[in-house]
Amino acid sequence: MRASEIRESLVALVTQKVPTFLWGAPGVGKSSIVKAIAQEQGVGFIDLRLALMDPTDLKGIPFYDKASHTALWAPPAFLPSEGEGILFLDELNSAAPAVQSSAYQLILDRRIGEYILPDGWAIVAAGNRDGDRGVTYRMPAPLANRFVHFELDVNVDDWRSWAFKNGIDSRIIAYISYKNEHLFTFDVTSKAKSFATPRSWEYVHSILAADVAKELLLDVISGAVGREVAVSFLSFVKVMDRLPDIEQIVSGELREYPDEVDVLYALSSGIVSFYLQNPSDATLENIVAYTLDLKSEFAVLIVQDLQHNGITMEHSPNFKEWVKRFAYLLA
Numbered sequence: 001m002r003a004s005e006i007r008e009s010l011v012a013l014v015t016q017k018v019p020t021f022l023w024g025a026p027g028v029g030k031s032s033i034v035k036a037i038a039q040e041q042g043v044g045f046i047d048l049r050l051a052l053m054d055p056t057d058l059k060g061i062p063f064y065d066k067a068s069h070t071a072l073w074a075p076p077a078f079l080p081s082e083g084e085g086i087l088f089l090d091e092l093n094s095a096a097p098a099v100q101s102s103a104y105q106l107i108l109d110r111r112i113g114e115y116i117l118p119d120g121w122a123i124v125a126a127g128n129r130d131g132d133r134g135v136t137y138r139m140p141a142p143l144a145n146r147f148v149h150f151e152l153d154v155n156v157d158d159w160r161s162w163a164f165k166n167g168i169d170s171r172i173i174a175y176i177s178y179k180n181e182h183l184f185t186f187d188v189t190s191k192a193k194s195f196a197t198p199r200s201w202e203y204v205h206s207i208l209a210a211d212v213a214k215e216l217l218l219d220v221i222s223g224a225v226g227r228e229v230a231v232s233f234l235s236f237v238k239v240m241d242r243l244p245d246i247e248q249i250v251s252g253e254l255r256e257y258p259d260e261v262d263v264l265y266a267l268s269s270g271i272v273s274f275y276l277q278n279p280s281d282a283t284l285e286n287i288v289a290y291t292l293d294l295k296s297e298f299a300v301l302i303v304q305d306l307q308h309n310g311i312t313m314e315h316s317p318n319f320k321e322w323v324k325r326f327a328y329l330l331a
Contacts, residue, residue: 002153002155003155006033007033011037011041013122014124015122019107019125021144021148022126022151023149023152024129025186028197029162030126031088034088034124037086038086043083043086046080048090049091058106060112060115072114074114081118082118082120083120083121084120084121085121085122086123089124089126090125091128092139093137093139094136100139100143106123107143129151154197156177160308164273165276165309168201168205169204170272172204172233178261179232182225182232184197184198194226194227196225201224201225204225204233218230236266242258243266243270246271247274250274250286255293257295264294265298271287272306272309276309279311285317288303289318292321292325303326
């Protein structure tokens, strides 16, 4: 399933407190999706890495109660005691079988030992697939049956929408728009330590923002996404030198239209990123006017990217003309 579809499904199931398990390859954004849902709903979020735990870490430690002359279990402090939120059990299938067994009762009965999970909390778990070269243990059928399962697929359109909203460097967005296949290059048969994933492209964003010496940039980016992809990306970045002035375009002062496809991808992402950081009705009007004479597929790309980021255009006189000119491409 696409990230957008999984988000919608998870929101519904979290509301009903149905335990869910999110499967996916390394670096595709499983934990980011769950954390974003908690933030959007304004509820708590507790991220437990079960692969780092022992069975007693989850169940707690027994102690002697003098009043009742019995042994009771002291629950761990990291489990919630009140309020609402999402208890995220990450790397569940990377945890040792004994730890997975400790999670049985918590997941199904919402309690473990003396501890009871508050009614306002939902349980979501995640893990890598068995064939993804990670450290995993086959999930026992009784535990697997306690979840509704989803598998997260990498989708370029969903990633681009996320990247624009999160201010990812426009050069990265432009490159992935141009080279879709380089968003995710994980190959289970390869022994390469570095490969491109949505997570590693976020690292590249941070690398570009850091003060890395120009002569070291290729090696540093290669450490995030692999050598071949890094060479291709940095070659593409040189395209930015051939871009017309985006600020003059969005101000309505320039009507220059490149012909090269790679330049057009870079220009389209640059215009959208500029507007999202500097929104105004006048700027939007100028952008729509500019796209009227742009190659049709890039005119549609710019407008759709803006709409996917919540920008409405129905009030724009230029957009009425835009719809007349390009509506056939939207059918």
